[in-house]
Amino acid sequence: MRCFSFFGDRFLWKTKTLPKLKENSIKTPDLLILDGQQRLTSLQRLLKGEIPVYFNVEDESFVIYSSKLKNVPSWVSVKSVLENPITVWNRIIENLKIDKTSPLQEAYMNRIQNLSQIKDYSFPVLTLHTDDFEEVTESFIRLNSKGTRLKFAELAMARLAFNWPGALNDEFKIALTEYENINFDFSPSFLMRCFVVIGTDQSSFKTLDTLWNERKSNLPSIWEKTKKSIDTTINFLKNNVGIGSSNFIPSTNALVPIVYYVNKLNSKLDDGSINGILFWYLAATGLGRFTGGAEAQIDNDIKAINSEAPIQNLVKNLRRSVASFEFTPEMIAGEYRTNKFMPLLFSLCRKKEAKDWFNGINLNAGNHGSENQIELHHIFPKAVLKDAEIETELIDDLANIAFLSSKANKEISKTLPNQYLKKIENDRLKKQFIPIYEELWEITRFKDFLQERRKLIIKELNLYFAEIGKSFIEN
Template sequence: MPVDKTEREIGALVGQIERGEIKLPEIQRGYVWKPTQVAKLVESLYRGYPSGSLLFWQTNDAPQTRAVAIGNPVAQPAVIPLYLLDGQQRVTSLHRVLTDHPQAAIVFNIENEKFQNQSAATAKDPRWIKVFDVLKPGVDQWELVGRLHQLNPDLGPNDISKRLQRLATIPSHKFHMEVLRDFPYDEVTQIFVRVNSGGRPLRTSDLALATLSARWPGVLTKLEDEALYWTQRGYGDVDVTFLTRALTGAVLGRGLSAWSHARLVAATDDQLESGWATVQRGLRHLVPLLQNNLGASHSKLLPSMIVLLPLIVLLGERDDEQLDTASANGILYWFLLATIRNRYSGSTDTRLGQDIPAARTEAPVKQLLGNLGVVDAGMTVTPQDLVGRTVGSPFFFLSFLVAKEAGAKDWWDSIAISAAAEGSQRLEYHHVHPQATLKNHTAKYSKAEINDLANLAFISGKANRKISHRSPADYFPTLGDQELATHLIPLDSSLRDADAYRSFLATRRGLLANAMTSLLDQFKPAWLTSAAESVDPISGSVLEFARYDNPSGDGVLVATAHGAGADWSGRISAVDLDDVLAAAAAGVNGDLVVGGESVPVLVDDDLIEIPIGPFLVTGTASEWGKVLGREKDDAQPMANFAEPKPSSWEGERVPFPVTSVD
């Protein structure tokens, strides 16, 4: 039973579909790709990336078929048709793009060469052009170049022409084809199941590690030994995955991407050896600096591990000379600012591609701070920066550091707070004003207010249980003023009653903000002499989730945003959100309806980005899972649900970490 191998152009495949010469056997599933996935395929073809092969079956015994999802009937074939076993999503998607299907209106940005589905914003932006308008029969390329240059005078006509010509070659891209001939239907079914039942797609870090293992035998043992070394020293998050990222960053000079493996294959043995030496040396300088000079004794305190990567390269490739105090402080200053400004909450690969080269310059700290927009002025934390921030915010990390520096002790055993404490002394965060009292108060405190960072203190689990739901008016008198002051808690007795809770929050935010600014100033480089600026780009912005469930388990999530120049609310299907997050965790982009608007769900390295109202909400699959799991636990009955007014968002979206969602 032969297997023929050949190649065929996309344009020819589209024609075969139109003529009914390519059909789908009944065993095929329906067409499921979202516009985001179609855009990703078109981009891969544009960039010349591998796009897989196609598997067909040809037989004289015509099987049952299902319709191809192209939106129009096909002709009766004049030849024996081919039955598509593997590649339906790709072939159908390309047919849709080349025939102007309304659900495949993929557009191309002539400036940054990106692709996405058409939206209200791209329709108004002269940098975007529909892919079909470039590929349709009889198009005048010179006319397109002239029109796009007129609309985008900063782009040279030669560059525009080259990009359009490159786009125009997509129909001539050839797919490798394998054709099974005369196989019986039952055996073809077995082949189909095996081909289409692969495991979870590799994440970029998995693929990089697999590539390194094949390219550099013994590397996994090196990574595991190094991970064990740091686990024994309190930095268990320096695991194999993180070390893979660090090694890739040191070798390639940027973060992981879907195409890092090809560049790792091309790396020489000397480059890999040098990169690994950089990682080991950098960690052995950086971790003690964080532990001893900053008080970040354990990696579980750090909101982001990615922020360490440029500093590993900086210290790992630095000449073997004394590290003066000013340089050490500058490194920690950038680390703090990059952390609380969520430097890597989106476009991780791009930003690491800026920061790792900056770490290799003669003035690395100045270059790194410049990438953050810090040139002349230092940074200050204002009370407004802390509004709406909660346990997931990087300011939570800062609040621990300032309490520890102030000498904060546990409210039961009077032992200095420590991330290393275990058992009954294990550190927890405590609601100063208890949640139970605030939830039922006549002032109708919102969830964001109740869980506000200014209502959290670091004490042991035992102390937390002893205090339980008691009011500060009840348990504060059992503590001395010093025990409260070191936790940055106001001593004014009038703020201890739930009626004055909002005044308590405002006052404590002021104390925390001053302490945080003082901490930053300890490490601020002397050449930052201008007036300080606010730290947080989402200062004063709040995003809240509330879930409502039916007895059947179907849920609705209502997102409410305040700040970023507007108040907005919108409905999201909890089931659909779970589905797109599950796909994103496997590396597959998707689409989601948010507030009546279809938005792309994109995977950037391990970060998942979802536009929600005025924000681009970002986080890892684990972070999304924790936030949504919390909402599921706190779900209200559907009887309490009030339908928000649908409202799309057309302005620029502000990056917002999902860990800051309340």
Template sequence: MKISTILDQIDMGSMALPEFQRGYVWNRNQVRDLMNSLYKRYPVGSLLVWETKRDKTAARGQSNVTDNVKMLLDGQQRMTSLYGIIRGKAPKFFDGDPKVFTYLYFNVEEEVFEFYGPMKMDGNPSWVDVTDLMKNGIEPFISKFSEDPEKSSSLGLYIKRLNQIHQVQEINLHVEEITGEDKDTDTVVEIFNKVNSGGTKLSKGDLALAKVCGSWPEARNELKARLERWKKAGFDFKMDWYLRCINAVVTGEAKFQNLDDITTKEFKDGLETAEKAVDKLLNTISSRLGLDHDRVLGSVYSFPLMCRYIYNNGMSLGDHRQRDQLLYWYINTMLWGRYAASTESTLDKDLDLIEDTDQPIENLVQELRQNRGDLKLYGSDFKGWSRGARFYPMLYMLTRVWHAKDWGSGDELSHHLLGNLCGLQLHHIFPKAYLYDSDYERREVNALANMTFLTQETNLEISDKPPIQYFPEIEAKHPGVLASHWIPMDENLWKKENFKDFLVARQELLAEAANKFLNELKEGHVEENEFTHDVFSEKREPLYIRVDSIADQEEEQLLSDLQSWMSGQGLPEGEWGYEILDENEEPQAIIDLAWPDGVQKYLSHPVALLIDEDEETKKIVNKAGFRYFTSAEEFRKYILEEILVLNTI
């Protein structure tokens, strides 16, 4: 099929060019190479499309749109680039930076493609705007070169070269089509990933969204608007996750193939219903459990099920007892990694448990018991280390729900604290450097039982003092505040040589506090909060801050600035505190900022930023397949030169 015909079909809507969830990920170098290959008539690969029925309701009144639509599966990046170059604008569903494929120029003398650079191109007639050539043909350029004494002698050669570019539109690309009513979402994804085994993987969510966009072009932007709203409130979710919530609400199933048979109206209704359900859950979990930020939220793939439960229950969480039992189940899914693996099959099984039953939550809890045997927590469960451990949100939650008090002021560490120095910070009870001097291992130093939350002001005041020094001062000033953080009160355990015994004793106290709260929650005996709030009502500064010393505060600012810079480049911000796990799902290393799928999702290597990390961590990260950088400057250079290819401008 000719490239010009493909572009016409995209304009008519008979071929959909969705950018799926990863958006447009090519850089200028790749766009330039594509045009150079087409100019030289090199092969650029075939296209893969899936012909499927569109929602007829959405197509009414659009005489130029057929009942079927061809979803472009393989070749998105190539056709998006060509569309941008030839049409001079981005196609529908585009999600990326259009500067990547605009302002491409061709030098008629040197036969090279480059993106616009004023110092090199302004006033130099040898440079031709490729989009201008594609849209207006070669006649204007013939006239211009004819009038130029230096160019007229080579006019025939220039015409030949310009015509060779203009005729790119007439190049035939081989198109493979997947057709047949038996080709559902799962089948098509399997076919694509087998055909494209060495390249970008297509997810089921990618394809489900592509089909929705084929009937409702605004769908992707509507989903993104909700995700952005939640992000501003402190909850950074993925589009695949929200799509799963919508699917659960509309179909009662987890598998995306169930979206194949729903209409656009049903999807729109489901989108709005899922949004309301998620809002209700975030407000409830934040107010009731104190989990007010995505880095302490945990178990986000329990949300689709809870959204369905709310939908089945008339958009209600039920009475106070039902609400708290659901929260009890939610916390346990977080602690035991209910959806850590086989998310789709596990979620489908759980969705079945809440349909057509008088005791949906009891069914869910019983299923957890059958898998775990016992939902009781033990001290050993708090042996985990690092801020990435599953029990880390539990430590944060206990601080909130049991009204732990600040060691400096004696005030409760509650949500209504105000002021720049009153946000909660992570505090190492035994200072890190203090323990490293005595050859304690990293896992011991960063054990959860050696962490607690304090206000920034108190954290700065304690600084690097050892507990044997500052604990007595705190207890004398505010009796009982240490115990409110589950600190063992045996003073012998406050000594450095007894640090390991301190950890064991505190683990037991934490387990006891956790079991007490969970049991009361399950039985509906937890008192109602004196406060409730809407996490979307105003701009909130999250209580959870990732720092634990002045040095770390500087590091956090550096990482935050880098994320803002990445966002400004139209690139993903990266994941904070990304864990590298061993075969037993125990954390081996924590990456400050990570792009596990690459900055260009699936098209570039996994990338990590490691600030002031030891050699052991670097080796682990490297062995896991990450390309790592040890400074923000090195990382920015990599982005500019290898991802954005801006050194050529």
């Protein structure tokens, strides 16, 4: 039984002077773990019984406990074996009714003893004795750059933590919590990407020597600019795009050029800049500019922003990958979960001041109260369409999705559209591009309904793009 052959080496660091750790630490540790912390934590939880692992004495297999093991005597708690193996063995012999002369007695005893000896297992430990923080940081990065254990963003954050002690806990963590509280659930790597582009005028995490060397003393100032620019970008999304939640942002990479541009303008955007960024963001989202590799696209956009005509050159970057900014109904067909037009549809509904079909409150992802939270509603109920043997990809098509409050969504439930849509004001239906021809609300006309709604959505989307992008498209 080779239970821990996969645990590998532990890599520790011993120093006389530790860098700043978390605020309000109970005590300063003697050693820090550079590599192997997650594995050790899992092992500790297993040994303490926090992870209820059970062992089968018959086939020597391990599983996490479930109720189906309750009355199966061959399964025993690993924690119990570690605490008192003799008691566990006696209970097994009794419960399985094994005869004293049976060879199974000795076999099971050996298996229990082998398992109990886990406590005596010796792990290889390498300890780095140095007070050179730069050497330790480099060692950490070298350890974690091999394989796929850490991403480049996480390695960059390790360098940031070394060069600016407390940055991650005192600045990044607080900012992430603040954003999460207003429905923008960003990742640390997004913050780091924004920090890097503002600090280095490029987006790669691999070439940051300038940031750590020449601009090391400017790190707090760079973060202040980054935080201010992200704040302004969020306000832009909420007030100008109509997006009040990160749920409607398919890729945060599309926000990075906006954050960079906002910083260049010192968060002072005139009407022309706002219209330009609005057009660029919606077009970049709808055209899927950031669905592939992000760094090359972001770097091209940074160059455009640093030119004499930022918006025009941002739009030129988009033109290189598309023949036209005119959308067609076929382009928005597809499952809503992965549909890049989802945020555009929500933005259009917000622009038209669409209201909840029942309570009349304007659609807003930041609405207060659980019953007022915006949910995605299948206009033709999923269950009904499944019974009619409609393909799953059509059931979940974006054209079958509307935005409603949680309460309204639950009230409609499995009701057919030819029953509940009649009770809703036509104006409210039109603002979510619902065809008002009642014959299309029949289950037999479902596919026709999808086609008609796509046409209505695209017509409005093209009008909207022509309005906000007129000067940029023509130039």
